Amino acid sequence: xxxxxxxxxxxxxxxxxxxxxxxxxxxxxxxxxxxxxxxxxxxxxxxxxxxxxxxxxxxxxxxxxxxxxxxxxxxxxxxxxxxxxxxxxxxxxxxxxxxxxxxxxxxxxxxxxxxxxxxxxxxxxxxxxxxxxxxxxxxxxxxxxxxxxxxxxxxxxxxxxxxxxxxxxxxxxxxxxxxxxxxxxxxxxxxxxxxxxxxxxxxxxxxxxxxxxxxxxxxxxxxxxxxxxxxxxxxxxxxxxxxxxxxxxxxxxxxxxxxxxxxxxxxxxxxxxxxxxxxxxxxxxxxxxxxxxxxxxxxxxxxxxxxxxxxxxxxxxxxxxxxxxxxxxxxxxxxxxxxxxxxxxxxxxxxxxxxxxxxxxxxxxxxxxxxxxxxxxxxxxxxxxxxxxxxxxxxxxxxxxxxxxxxxxxxxxxxxxxxxxxxx
Ligand SMILES: [Zn+2]
Numbered sequence: 115x116x117x118x119x120x121x122x123x124x125x126x127x128x129x130x131x132x133x134x135x136x137x138x139x140x141x142x143x144x145x146x147x148x149x150x151x152x153x154x155x156x157x158x159x160x161x162x163x164x165x166x167x168x169x170x171x172x173x174x175x176x177x178x179x180x181x182x183x184x185x186x187x188x189x190x191x192x193x194x195x196x197x198x199x200x201x202x203x204x205x206x207x208x209x210x211x212x213x214x215x216x217x218x219x220x221x222x223x224x225x226x227x228x229x230x231x232x233x234x235x236x237x238x239x240x241x242x243x244x245x246x247x248x249x250x251x252x253x254x255x256x257x258x259x260x261x262x263x264x265x266x267x268x269x270x271x272x273x274x275x276x277x278x279x280x281x282x283x284x285x286x287x288x289x290x291x292x293x294x295x296x297x298x299x300x301x302x303x304x305x306x307x308x309x310x311x312x313x314x315x316x317x318x319x320x321x322x323x324x325x326x327x328x329x330x331x332x333x334x335x336x337x338x339x340x341x342x343x344x345x346x347x348x349x350x351x352x353x354x355x356x357x358x359x360x361x362x363x364x365x366x367x368x369x370x371x372x373x374x375x376x377x378x379x380x381x382x383x384x385x386x387x388x389x390x391x392x393x394x395x396x397x398x399x400x401x402x403x404x405x406x407x408x409x410x411x412x413x414x415x416x417x418x419x420x421x422x423x424x425x426x427x428x429x430x431x432x433x434x435x436x437x438x439x440x441x442x443x444x445x446x447x448x449x450x451x452x453x454x455x456x457x458x459x460x461x462x463x464x465x466x467x468x469x470x471x472x473x474x475x476x477x478x479x480x481x482x483x484x485x486x487x488x489x490x491x492x493x494x495x496x497x498x499x500x501x502x503x504x505x506x507x508x509x510x511x512x513x514x515x516x517x518x519x520x521x522x523x524x525x526x527x528x529x530x531x532x533x534x535x536x537x538x
Contacts, residue, residue, distance in 0.1 A: 116469070119533060122251040123525050130247045130521060131230065133160070135223035137239035138232035144208035144272050147178050150186040153207045157188050157267050164250055166190040166265070171285070176277035178270060185269045185277030189287060192253065193262045194536065199294035200262040201535055203249070203528075204485060205242035206271030206278060209234035215512035229515040236504030240516035241299025241524070242267065244503055248528035252536070261536040264293065271485050274446065279485040280492060288493025295459040295497055295535060297528065300484055301504025301516075304523040305471055307463055308500035310452035311480040311487070312365060313411045315420055316378075316445040319344065319428070320404045321438070328397030335437045338382040341403040343435055345377075347427045355423070361412040363452055363479040366506075370481035373415060378406040406445070410481065413450040448483045451490040451498075459497045459531075466530035470523065501527070
């Protein structure tokens with residue numbers, strides 16, 4: 115019977131390509147969050163004739179939601195002869211900006227050999243298309259299946275997911291009483307199961323000074339020099355300490371298996387003038403300098419220790435450096451998430467990969483975060499993984515593409531997983 119299921123998928127190869135192309139051709143750029151309603155309507159028109167009940171849900175009041183750029187989401191649900199368990203496929207519908215360096219039309223969805231090119235091809239419209247074709251093939255082959263299939267298309271993953279999965283989780287859509295298994299077809303590769311991701315803490319640090327004439331800096335206090343002392347302390351204390359800490363989580367790439375921090379931006383003194391400004395700067399001692407830090411922490415570290423390590427460095431400077439004053443403001447935080455290898459969805463997809471590909475999966479974790487955090491923290495649903503086609507390194511790059519063969523492999527694995535969980 116599995117062979118029949120797989121030959122159905124092979125027969126839908128052209129459909130898979132056309133579906134992926136249609137999705138890429140709807141430019142759902144975020145920011146600002148364009149065409150969300152259009153792509154939700156497209157998915158409704160696709161799934162309703164196949165027996166799904168579709169709900170379009172706007173995340174009223176979420177960050178970024180406005181009448182001009184409404185945050186629309188779709189949840190499509192199809193119950194079998196009984197309604198449990200529910201297997202949910204969640205894909206984000208938004209894509210990041212195009213950026214420079216393209217040699218293809220970013221929204222042309224050009225098919226060239228085995229590759230479909232376009233913004234969002236691998237992250238993650240190819241994964242969304244694969245999960246739809248897998249679900250449709252399974253339903254045709256096993257019309258009397260036992261359980262429920264849900265497919266969601268959600269907004270704003272690229273900007274934190276607050277108008278998408280976080281909103282739906284708050285409304286109960288990921289309650290474990292309603293949904294039992296979640297697969298997020300992010301582009302981790304058709305032979306990898308992604309168990310979770312590291313945590314993140316974003317903050318702005320400001321050092322304070324006192325303005326004075328630049329010819330008499332001793333009459334003021336230079337906030338940029340104070341920031342220099344902060345950066346020096348980070349180099350001497352924080353970065354070596356972070357490099358020595360390693361996680362048990364199988365984070366890829368290898369370099370992200372330790373704590374990391376990016377200094378996202380730095381600015382001190384007068385605001386930068388527009389490029390066409392031809393005047394000279396005034397001579398002033400800067401009274402403020404700000405950096406934004408992007409600290410990715412390990413599940414073993416936790417958020418409190420991450421914050422206090424940085425606060426301790428700043429407090430030590432306050433105690434020892436004359437005139438040192440600072441403020442620190444949290445911008446955002448994301449908790450790490452890790453699904454256990456023994457979880458049912460992991461076991462199921464493992465068996466499906468063994469069956470389809472004849473090999474064991476690689477278990478990985480993501481260096482950045484994705485919507486699993488909201489399903490875990492808000493939905494309290496732990497049985498969740500990312501599994502989908504595509505090469506992660508292509509995400510957000512020019513000439514992004516997805517391989518048709520890769521999508522077909524993932525489609526088979528997803529369909530074989532549905533068969534294990536729901537076939538009667
Ligand atoms: Zn993504």
